[in-house]
Amino acid sequence: MIKNLGSAWKPAIAAVALAFAFGCSPTETKTPEKTPEGSTPATTTAATTRPEPTGEGVTVTGDVIKVGVVGSITGDQKPWGDDSIEGAKMAAEEFNAAGGVNGKKVELVIGDSASKAEQAKTATEKLLSDGVVGIIGEVASGNTIQIAKAAFGKAVPVVAIGATRTDLTDEGTHVVRVCYTDAFQGPVMATFAFEDLGKRKVGIITDNKAPYSQGLSKSFGEKFKALGGEIVGEVFYETGQTDFTGPINEIKGKNPDILFLSGYFPEVGPMAQAIRAAGIGKDVPLLGGDGWDSPQLLVSGGDAILGSYMCNHYNNKETRPEVTEFLTKWKAKHNGKEPGTTMAALGYDAAMLMFDGLKRAKNLNSKDLIASLNDTEGFKGVSGVVNLKGKGGNPDKQALVVEIAPAAQGFQVFKKAFSPSDIK
Amino acid sequence: MPIHSLPPDLLLPFAGIEVSTLPQQLVDGLLLGFIYALIALGYTMVYGVLKLINFAHGEVFMIGAYCALFTSWALGYTPGNALASGQWWMLLVMLVASMVGCGLLGVTIERFAYRPLRNQPRIASLITAIGLSLLLQYGGQIFLPLNQNIDSKINPAAGGYTVSLGGGSAVDTEALKATVKTKQAAFEDFLTRTKADRFNLNDEGKRLRNDAQEAERELKTAADRGKGTTLVVPYGKLIAMVATIFLMIGLTYLVMYTKRGRAMRAVSHDFDAASLMGISVNSIITFTFLIGSVMAGAGAMMVATFYAGTKIDPYFGMVLGVKAFVAAVLGGIGNIPGAVLGGLLMGITEGIVSWLGFTAYKDAVAFIVLIGVLLLRPGGLLGSAKVEKV
Numbered sequence: 001m002i003k004n005l006g007s008a009w010k011p012a013i014a015a016v017a018l019a020f021a022f023g024c025s026p027t028e029t030k031t032p033e034k035t036p037e038g039s040t041p042a043t044t045t046a047a048t049t050r051p052e053p054t055g056e057g058v059t060v061t062g063d064v065i066k067v068g069v070v071g072s073i074t075g076d077q078k079p080w081g082d083d084s085i086e087g088a089k090m091a092a093e094e095f096n097a098a099g100g101v102n103g104k105k106v107e108l109v110i111g112d113s114a115s116k117a118e119q120a121k122t123a124t125e126k127l128l129s130d131g132v133v134g135i136i137g138e139v140a141s142g143n144t145i146q147i148a149k150a151a152f153g154k155a156v157p158v159v160a161i162g163a164t165r166t167d168l169t170d171e172g173t174h175v176v177r178v179c180y181t182d183a184f185q186g187p188v189m190a191t192f193a194f195e196d197l198g199k200r201k202v203g204i205i206t207d208n209k210a211p212y213s214q215g216l217s218k219s220f221g222e223k224f225k226a227l228g229g230e231i232v233g234e235v236f237y238e239t240g241q242t243d244f245t246g247p248i249n250e251i252k253g254k255n256p257d258i259l260f261l262s263g264y265f266p267e268v269g270p271m272a273q274a275i276r277a278a279g280i281g282k283d284v285p286l287l288g289g290d291g292w293d294s295p296q297l298l299v300s301g302g303d304a305i306l307g308s309y310m311c312n313h314y315n316n317k318e319t320r321p322e323v324t325e326f327l328t329k330w331k332a333k334h335n336g337k338e339p340g341t342t343m344a345a346l347g348y349d350a351a352m353l354m355f356d357g358l359k360r361a362k363n364l365n366s367k368d369l370i371a372s373l374n375d376t377e378g379f380k381g382v383s384g385v386v387n388l389k390g391k392g393g394n395p396d397k398q399a400l401v402v403e404i405a406p407a408a409q410g411f412q413v414f415k416k417a418f419s420p421s422d423i424k
Numbered sequence: 425m426p427i428h429s430l431p432p433d434l435l436l437p438f439a440g441i442e443v444s445t446l447p448q449q450l451v452d453g454l455l456l457g458f459i460y461a462l463i464a465l466g467y468t469m470v471y472g473v474l475k476l477i478n479f480a481h482g483e484v485f486m487i488g489a490y491c492a493l494f495t496s497w498a499l500g501y502t503p504g505n506a507l508a509s510g511q512w513w514m515l516l517v518m519l520v521a522s523m524v525g526c527g528l529l530g531v532t533i534e535r536f537a538y539r540p541l542r543n544q545p546r547i548a549s550l551i552t553a554i555g556l557s558l559l560l561q562y563g564g565q566i567f568l569p570l571n572q573n574i575d576s577k578i579n580p581a582a583g584g585y586t587v588s589l590g591g592g593s594a595v596d597t598e599a600l601k602a603t604v605k606t607k608q609a610a611f612e613d614f615l616t617r618t619k620a621d622r623f624n625l626n627d628e629g630k631r632l633r634n635d636a637q638e639a640e641r642e643l644k645t646a647a648d649r650g651k652g653t654t655l656v657v658p659y660g661k662l663i664a665m666v667a668t669i670f671l672m673i674g675l676t677y678l679v680m681y682t683k684r685g686r687a688m689r690a691v692s693h694d695f696d697a698a699s700l701m702g703i704s705v706n707s708i709i710t711f712t713f714l715i716g717s718v719m720a721g722a723g724a725m726m727v728a729t730f731y732a733g734t735k736i737d738p739y740f741g742m743v744l745g746v747k748a749f750v751a752a753v754l755g756g757i758g759n760i761p762g763a764v765l766g767g768l769l770m771g772i773t774e775g776i777v778s779w780l781g782f783t784a785y786k787d788a789v790a791f792i793v794l795i796g797v798l799l800l801r802p803g804g805l806l807g808s809a810k811v812e813k814v
Contacts, residue, residue: 076571195630196623198637208784236784242734242743245452246778246786253445255648257641266571270733273576277732279586279656283640299503300573300733401623406506416623 050173050392055155057367058133065106065364067092067354068127070137070147071161071347075115076239076266079294080139080343084161085110087339087347088136090329095355101364106355113143121146128154133366134358136350139343141165141212148175157357157370159350162313162343164290165215169393174370176393178349178386182212185289185311186219188399188418192309193258193287194227196401196416203256204234205247205271207263216262216289223423232256241267244274252280259284264291269300276304285309293341295411297404308404313342314383315400315414326382342383349381396420444653447589449779450772455661457771458668462723463748464755464763465675466530466716472692472758473712475546479553480533482745483560484526484717488724489736490564491525492518493574496729501575510578515729518578519667522725523718530717531710539706564738576732581659589653597650600643607636660730671722672764675715679760688712692758747787750794756807765805769793 060066069088072081088108096105109130111123120143127135128150134157138144144163148171151158160168160177164185169175193199202224207213221231232254235247248271251259259275261268272286286308293312297305316327316338326348330339339345357373358364376388386395398419402412463485470478495518500507537556541549576582611632615622620629679685690698691708699705727744728734747770755766773793777786797805 192623196625198630198633200637200641238784240739242740243456243731245456246449246774246783249445249448249452250778250781250783252448255645257637257644266735270573270735273733274731277584277656277658277660279584279654283644296571299575300571300735302576302733304733 049170050175051152051171053152053155053172053174053367053370055153057155057365057370058131059366060104060133060364063104065101065104065358066109066130066132067106067351068109068111068124068130068132068135068137069351070111070113070120070123070127070135070143072115072139072143073110073112075113076264077115077140079296079341080162081113081115083339083341083344084137084139084347084350087344087349088351090333091348091351091355094329095352101355101358104364106358108351111137113138113140115140115143117142117146120144121150124150128156132156133364134159134354134369136347136354137161138163139346141168142210144168144175145171148172154366155370156366157354157373159354159357159373161346161350162290165212166219166394167215173374173393176353176373176376176388178346178353178381178383178395179290179313180397180399181394182216182219182289184420184423185399186216186221187223187423188401189260189287189289189309189311190220190223190227190229191418191423192401192416193260194224194229197258197285197309199258199285200229201232201255201257202229202260203232203251203254203258204260204262205251206234206236207239207267208236209239210263210291212289212291213262213264216291217260220260220262237263237267237271239264239267242270244271245278248275248278248280252278257284259286261286261288262291263288265294265297266300268292269297269302269305272301272304272308282307290342292404293343293412295340295407298407298411301404305404306406309401309415310404310412312400312402312412313397314345315402315412317410317414322380322382345382349383349386352381353379353386446776446779447653447655449775451655451657451775452661453771453773453775453778454768455657455665455771456774457768458665459723459727459744459767460748460751460770461764461767462668462671462719462726463744464752464767465672465760466720467749467752468755468757468760468763469712469716471752472760473688473709474538474542474549476538476549477553477749477757478533478713478716479550480537480556480560481716481720482741482748483557483564483738484529484533484741485720485724485745486560486564486736486738486741487529488522488526488721489728489740490568491522491721492725492728493572493736495521496574496578499578501578503572503575505575507575507577509582510580512580514578515580515663518729519722519725523721526717526721526724527714530713530720534710534713539709561738561742568738570737572736573733574728574736576729579660579729579732581663584656584658584660585662587655587657588651589655597643597647600639600646604636604639604643607632607639611636658730658732660732664726664730667722667726671719675719675760678715684708684711743787747790750790754794754797754804756801756804759804759806762804762806769805 069085071085072078092106092108100106109127109132111127113120113123120138124135124147135147135151136159137147139162141163144160145168148158151174152172155174157174162179163177164179164182166181166183204217204221206217225231233251235251237244237247268288288310290312292310326345327338356379357369360372361368374388376386379386384397388395398417400414401416403415405413466481470476499514533556537552538549541552614629614632679688687703687708690703691705695705728736751766751770752763755762770790773789774786777789
C-alpha cells in the first residue's frame with residue numbers, strides 16, 4: 001500500500017492536475033489519467049526491467065545476523081506497524097528457536113517510519129549504517145519505495161510486507177514482496193462488482209494524496225470498463241480531509257449503482273457515514289481494497305460501512321494448517337486475541353521469507369540473499385504460497401473478497417476467493 | 425425554468441458538471457458556513473478587545489470536540505458498544521460539557537498566558553499564542569486518544585429532509601416497481617431452489633440476477649427523473665444551524681443591549697479611558713475570552729456529533745480554525761456581524777467551488793477570495809481600515 005510517494009512526485013501531480021484543471025473541461029480531470037508518468041501500474045512487471053543493484057553488498061561477520069524491520073510505530077498507520085512488527089518478532093523467535101542459520105541467530109533491528117515516506121527513508125539509512133543484511137518492510141507502498149531506493153546503493157534486499165503498488169518491484173531486483181499487487185487487486189474487485197454483484201455503473205472516490213489509491217482506482221476502472229461497465233464519475237479527496245460533502249454530492253448526481261473507495265481506512269470510515277447521510281442508500285454497496293483493513297473502520301464507519309466489500313490477503317477463518325498454527329501461536333502471546341489486521345500474518349510471512357532466503361543463500365552476504373530470495377519456490381506462508389522464481393518479485397497469490405460485518409461476527413466475513421487465473 | 429433544464433450549450437464550458445447538484449452544494453456550504461461563523465466569532469471578539477490574534481482558538485475548538493467525545497463515552501457510547509439511538513438530553517449534556525470545557529480552557533489561557541504579557545509589545549503575545557497552539561496540538565498527541573469519533577447513534581435525529589425542488593417529469597414508476605419485484609423474486613426463488621451460493625452462480629443464476637439489477641437501475645433512473653432536483657438536508661446539520669443562529673442572537677443581545685456588552689465595547693475602544701470610567705478591564709477581557717471559547721465549544725460539539733464520523737484528533741481544530749480565521753479577516757476582524765458574514769461567504773464559496781468539480785482546490789479558493797476582498801477593502805467587508813500613524 002502506498003502512503004506517500006516522496007515529495008518529488010508532488011509537483012508533478014500538481015502540475016498535471018493544474019494542466020487539466022485549467023486547460024480543459026472538468027470532465028477530463030475525472031479520467032484516471034492523472035497519475036504521473038512512470039507511476040502507472042504496469043500490467044506485468046518483467047524481470048528484465050528491474051535494475052540490478054551494483055553495490056558490493058553487506059557480508060555477515062560475527063555470530064549474529066542483523067535484519068532490519070521498518071514499520072509505522074507512530075502515526076495514522078500505527079495499527080499496521082504494530083501488527084507487522086509483532087509478526088516479524090514472532091517469526092524471529094521461532095526461527096532462532098529452531099536453530100537459526102547454521103547456529104547463527106538473527107537479531108531484528110527495528111526502525112519507525114512514523115507513517116511517513118521521509119521518515120521511512122531516514123529509518124532505513126539508520127538500519128543500513130547498523131549493518132543489516134536485509135530489510136523487512138513496509139506496509140504502505142509510498143514508504144516502501146523510499147526504503148527500496150535507500151537500500152539499492154548497498155545492495156541490501158527488501159522484503160515488502162503489504163506494499164501492493166504494482167511498480168514497486170521496478171525499483172530493483174533487491175525488492176520482493178509477500179503480498180499481491182494492485183494490478184491484481186483492482187481487477188479482482190472490478191470482476192466481483194461486475195460478475196458477482198451485477199453492478200454496471202461505478203462511481204470512484206480516490207485519495208488524491210495517496211499514490212496507492214490512485215493506482216488502485218486506475219486498475220479497478222480499467223478492468224470494470226473492459227468488462228463492459230461504465231465509470232459514471234471519479235471524485236477526489238485528500239488524506240486527512242474530514243469534510244467529504246463536496247465530492248459526495250458530485251458523485252451522487254451521477255447516479256452510480258456501486259461506489260469504489262480506494263483510499264485508506266482513516267478516511268473511508270467517516271466517508272461511508274457521509275455517503276449514507278447524503279442519501280445514497282444501501283442498495284449502492286461500497287467497495288475497497290486492502291487499505292480498509294483495520295477494525296477501526298467499524299468504529300468510524302458505524303452502521304454505514306456494514307455490508308461493504310473489501311479485498312484482502314487472507315482470512316482468520318481459513319482452515320489451512322499455516323493459518324490455524326499461526327493464530328494459535330499469536331493468541332498464546334496476546335491473551336487469546338486474534339490479530340487486528342492481516343498485516344500481522346504478512347509481517348510474519350515477510351520475516352520468515354527473509355530467514356528462509358538466508359538459509360538458502362550461498363554465503364551470508366546481502367547479494368547472495370537477493371539471489372536466493374528471487375529463487376524462492378513453494379514458500380508456504382500464512383497468507384498463502386509464495387513463488388518468486390521468474391516472477392519479478394511479485395508472487396502470484398490469491399485475493400479474498402470479504403464483507404464488512406459487525407465485530408461480533410468477526411469484522412471480515414469471507415465471500416469469494418480469486419486466484420490470478422480467474423482474472424484474465 | 426427548472427434549473428436542470430438550462431440550454432446545454434450555455435453550459436458547454438462546464439460540460440460534465442451536474443447542474444442539479446448546485447442547490448445541494450450551496451446548502452451544504454451554507455450549513456458549514458454557520459460553523460465557520462461560530463468559530464470566527466471567537467477570533468474577532470478577542471481581536472476587537474485585545475488587538476490580539478488568538479491562534480490557540482482552533483485548539484480550544486479541538487478540546488471542545490474531545491469534551492464532547494468523553495461525555496459521549498460517559499453516557500455509554502464507547503467504541504464497539506452497540507447501543508440504541510440516543511436521547512435529546514444527551515446532546516444537550518454534550519453541548520454543555522463542551523461549552524464549559526472550552527470556556528474554562530479559554531479563561532485559563534487568558535489568565536496565565538496572555539495577561540502577564542499584556543503590557544509587553546504585542547508581538548510577544550502573538551508568539552505566545554502560536555506557542556500555545558503548538559503546545560496543545562503536540563501535547564494532545566501524548567495525552568489524548570487519537571483517531572476517535574463520536575458514535576453517530578447518539579444523535580437521535582438520524583436521516584434528513586429530502587426536499588424536491590421541482591423540475592421532475594411525471595413518471596409512473598409503479599409498473600417498473602412491479603417489474604423489479606417479480607425479477608427479484610425470480611432470483612430469490614432461484615437461490616432457494618438451487619441452494620446456490622450468491623457469489624458462485626451458474627449462467628442461469630447470473631442471468632436472473634443481472635435482470636433484477638437492470639430492472640432496479642431502470643427504476644432508479646426513472647425515479648430520479650421523476651423527482652427532479654432534490655435536496656437532502658440531514659436533521660443533524662439543520663439542528664446545528666438553528667442552534668448557531670440562536671447563539672448568535674444571544675451574543676448580539678449580550679454585546680449590544682447589556683451593561684457588560686457596553687463595557688466590552690468601551691474596552692475595545694480604549695483600555696485606559698474605559699478603566700477611568702470604572703470598568704474592570706481585566707474582568708471584561710476574561711469575559712470576552714469566555715464567550716469566544718464557549719462559542720467554539722458549541723461549534724466543536726456540533727461538528728463532532730452532527731457531521732457523522734468526523735475524525736477527532738489533536739489536529740481537529742487546525743483546518744477549521746484557519747478557515748474561521750480567514751472568515752473573520754474576510755468580514756473585517758474585530759467586527760461581529762462581519763465574522764458571521766465572512767463565515768457564510770466562505771461556506772458558500774466552497775460549495776460553489778465543489779460544485780464546479782474543483783473540490784481539491786476549495787481551500788485555495790477560500791484564500792484567493794480573501795486576497796481579492798482585501799485588495800478592494802483592506803479592512804475586510806464590514807471592517808474599517810485604520811491608517812496607522814508612523
